[in-house]
Amino acid sequence: MRLLERGARRLLTAIDAAATRLYGSAWNPVYQTGTVAVTMLLVLIATGLYLLLFYRVGSPSASVARLAADPWVGSWMRSLHRYASDLFVIAAALHAFRMFAQARSWGPRALAWVSGLVLFGAGIACAWTGFVMAWDSFGERLARDGSRLLDVLPIFSEPLSRIFAGDGPVPSAFFFVNLFVHIAVPLAMGVALWLHVSRVARPVLLPPKPLLWTIVAALTATSVVLPAPLGEPANAFALAHTTPTDLTVAWWLPLSERLAAGEVWGAMLVAAFVALVVPRAARRPREGPFAPSVVDPRLCTGCNQCPQDCPWDAITMVQRTDGRPTLLAQVDPTRCVSCGICAGSCAPMGIGPPGRSGRDQMTAVRSTPEPARADGAAIVAVCCEQAPRGHVTELRTRGAFVHLVPCVGNLHSSVIEHFVRRGAPGVIVFGCPPRDCVGREGPKWLHERVFNDREAELQPRVDRRRVRVATLAPGGLGEAIAALGAFSHDLSILDRPDREIDTAFEVVCDSVTSDAPEP
Amino acid sequence: MIKPFRLLRWAAALVASAAALFLMARASAAPLPYHPAGTARLRLSWSARPERIETCRALSQEELEREEEHMRQRVVCDGHFTTYNLRVEADGRLLSESVVRGAGLRHDRPVYLLRDFDLSSGLHHVRLSFTRRERTDGDAAVAVAPASAAVDTGIFAGRAEREVVERARRARAAIPALLLLDTTLAFAPERVIVVTFNPDRRTLEVLDGARPPR
Numbered sequence: 023m024r025l026l027e028r029g030a031r032r033l034l035t036a037i038d039a040a041a042t043r044l045y046g047s048a049w050n051p052v053y054q055t056g057t058v059a060v061t062m063l064l065v066l067i068a069t070g071l072y073l074l075l076f077y078r079v080g081s082p083s084a085s086v087a088r089l090a091a092d093p094w095v096g097s098w099m100r101s102l103h104r105y106a107s108d109l110f111v112i113a114a115a116l117h118a119f120r121m122f123a124q125a126r127s128w129g130p131r132a133l134a135w136v137s138g139l140v141l142f143g144a145g146i147a148c149a150w151t152g153f154v155m156a157w158d159s160f161g162e163r164l165a166r167d168g169s170r171l172l173d174v175l176p177i178f179s180e181p182l183s184r185i186f187a188g189d190g191p192v193p194s195a196f197f198f199v200n201l202f203v204h205i206a207v208p209l210a211m212g213v214a215l216w217l218h219v220s221r222v223a224r225p226v227l228l229p230p231k232p233l234l235w236t237i238v239a240a241l242t243a244t245s246v247v248l249p250a251p252l253g254e255p256a257n258a259f260a261l262a263h264t265t266p267t268d269l270t271v272a273w274w275l276p277l278s279e280r281l282a283a284g285e286v287w288g289a290m291l292v293a294a295f296v297a298l299v300v301p302r303a304a305r306r307p308r309e310g311p312f313a314p315s316v317v318d319p320r321l322c323t324g325c326n327q328c329p330q331d332c333p334w335d336a337i338t339m340v341q342r343t344d345g346r347p348t349l350l351a352q353v354d355p356t357r358c359v360s361c362g363i364c365a366g367s368c369a370p371m372g373i374g375p376p377g378r379s380g381r382d383q384m385t386a387v388r389s390t391p392e393p394a395r396a397d398g399a400a401i402v403a404v405c406c407e408q409a410p411r412g413h414v415t416e417l418r419t420r421g422a423f424v425h426l427v428p429c430v431g432n433l434h435s436s437v438i439e440h441f442v443r444r445g446a447p448g449v450i451v452f453g454c455p456p457r458d459c460v461g462r463e464g465p466k467w468l469h470e471r472v473f474n475d476r477e478a479e480l481q482p483r484v485d486r487r488r489v490r491v492a493t494l495a496p497g498g499l500g501e502a503i504a505a506l507g508a509f510s511h512d513l514s515i516l517d518r519p520d521r522e523i524d525t526a527f528e529v530v531c532d533s534v535t536s537d538a539p540e541p
Numbered sequence: 542m543i544k545p546f547r548l549l550r551w552a553a554a555l556v557a558s559a560a561a562l563f564l565m566a567r568a569s570a571a572p573l574p575y576h577p578a579g580t581a582r583l584r585l586s587w588s589a590r591p592e593r594i595e596t597c598r599a600l601s602q603e604e605l606e607r608e609e610e611h612m613r614q615r616v617v618c619d620g621h622f623t624t625y626n627l628r629v630e631a632d633g634r635l636l637s638e639s640v641v642r643g644a645g646l647r648h649d650r651p652v653y654l655l656r657d658f659d660l661s662s663g664l665h666h667v668r669l670s671f672t673r674r675e676r677t678d679g680d681a682a683v684a685v686a687p688a689s690a691a692v693d694t695g696i697f698a699g700r701a702e703r704e705v706v707e708r709a710r711r712a713r714a715a716i717p718a719l720l721l722l723d724t725t726l727a728f729a730p731e732r733v734i735v736v737t738f739n740p741d742r743r744t745l746e747v748l749d750g751a752r753p754p755r
Contacts, residue, residue, distance in 0.1 A: 188584065260732060
């Protein structure tokens with residue numbers, strides 16, 4: 023499994039890098055696959071409601087043909103509906119691939135993984151019924167294959183396949199039931215989507231507005247320029263040589279048609295089983311880098327910041343039992359994904375995964391060598407460990423003193439202060455692209471803490487001109503080097519900072535660290 | 542001022558996006574092969590109740606009086622549903638021979654038949670027989686004369702006659718002991734000819750799509 027994950031990770035990084043080179047990290051749609059899928063669901067609902075007004079279960083083929091022949095609205099609205107379903111499938115598949123490659127499918131995220139699989143399967147099923155609604159040669163083909171699969175199950179007394187045999191007209195009831203399923207499945211998908219995001223705080227369901235409207239506009243333009251063709255009307259007495267097949271949604275059809283119905287069911291069960299056991303196969307022991315956060319009750323001031331920052335709603339405030347008048351943070355280990363965001367959110371450094379709390383970060387940073395180079399002190403580049411190694415090495419060769427952290431969202435602002443007060447001309451923190459942070463909200467909270475005085479903020483005594491937050495994404499080395507160069511240029515006009523030896527926060531942390539219990 | 546590199550990147554992004562959308566649109570209607578060119582198909586499709594072979598007995602007056610009034614069925618029958626032998630030949634070549642039973646675990650549901658046979662286009666002599674496998678004295682279930690209707694009163698009056706009518710209706714709706722189609726059919730390329738059972742005429746019927754189905 024680890025081998026598979028590593029291979030997937032390499033492939034994902036290559037895809038991310040290619041897309042970032044093209045679009046830049048801020049506009050990279052590959053980082054937005056989950057939100058793009060939700061956007062497509064909304065487009066499908068909007069266009070579907072319009073199409074529903076003109077659909078007739080008594081004459082499905084003719085009513086869809088009338089829509090397709092309407093050049094003003096009907097044609098592109100139908101095409102947009104089709105292309106949105108295609109993009110939904112592509113985005114959902116890429117999203118699942120990203121979660122798998124980044125090992126984000128196990129533990130507390132297992133529910134999201136499983137509900138995501140349900141959403142993906144429901145999307146395919148919904149598309150299936152949608153194509154049958156059009157009742158062209160492709161719709162008939164899907165209907166025949168679907169009925170063939172259903173007929174081996176002991177559900178219907180009369181085989182469904184006989185509906186399409188030609189010895190009688192296809193009953194309107196069939197199209198009514200198909201329409202009902204086509205509408206009911208998205209409603210069920212709404213419930214699955216709620217489950218999908220139920221374990222995350224502040225779920226982001228839509229991409230940034232500019233990207234959202236760009237994608238919708240691009241799809242609409244495609245629908246106008248390349249309207250989705252409609253096949254010949256379904257005819258039980260005709261053997262179509264080819265059908266205009268949507269391979270994005272019905273990629274499985276050529277394989278399914280070659281197998282016996284029982285084999286198809288077997289293959290589907292095996293595929294579903296394999297997909298469902300991914301969270302179990304991918305899970306790690308909850309220790310080391312995967313150990314859940316712990317709270318040091320003596321340091322917790324009950325400020326209520328870590329529950330607000332936790333991207334997984336894994337922290338609650340409870341009554342203390344030691345008589346102190348404040349509340350106490352409590353981590354639910356079944357919901358904690360060890361992202362470490364809480365470590366950066368806690369000013370008194372009282373919470374975090376073992377080895378990654380603020381105190382641990384300060385201990386580690388004190389043991390690092392001075393950020394110096396031949397011509398003086400070097401700019402400190404704090405980089406996320408998720409960043410591509412090659413990019414980090416390139417920053418080193420450009421004179422930056424690289425300090426790696428598990429996630430920039432973990433970074434306690436005291437670490438930045440430490441570097442500045444120890445004489446570094448500036449600290450630039452390179453985070454992952456905001457929508458690709460394994461801790462979900464790392465870059466966002468870091469920015470807020472450094473520049474907007476969010477609790478656990480960077481102290482006012484630190485000159486903000488000496489601190490910068492930037493993005494280091496696969497394929498985004500150019501952007502990172504440009505940011506480093508611009509920062510270096512801006513620093514060059516500032517006076518060289520004085521180096522301080524004994525800083526107050528170090529004294530506080532030393533005293534705390536000495537009697538703090540081992541996590 | 543926008544740098545040339547950035548302009549170039551925007552252009553590349555635009556081209557890549559357009560290409561991706563074009564590919565998606567094309568993949569959305571890819572001509573996927575379905576049926577081989579030039580072939581035709583013979584399809585057998587019908588559903589009908591299999592015949593029921595029964596041994597019926599008229600209940601005596603004493604037996605009837607032992608039952609509650611609404612339970613007094615004049616004739617009780619024991620039996621089973623028949624099975625059929627389906628044999629399909631084209632130009633003297635055997636395409637299929639199989640036993641067909643009624644649906645359901647007890648085979649007491651109608652026979653649902655759906656078979657496809659791919660043939661080359663052109664003229665083919667088709668011989669299709671659907672023969673009852675069990676031997677009986679007649680084509681229909683054994684008819685038994687109704688007992689006296691004297692005991693039927695009130696809302697149950699005339700029940701004996703109704704039972705006879707219902708039994709006769711079931712017998713008529715059942716598949717005959719032999720269904721035979723022996724004819725030459727012209728199969729157009731990429732067309733289907735459907736052979737079905739016409740319950741009104743109680744014969745096999747050929748549909749070619751020229752006329753709308755019943």
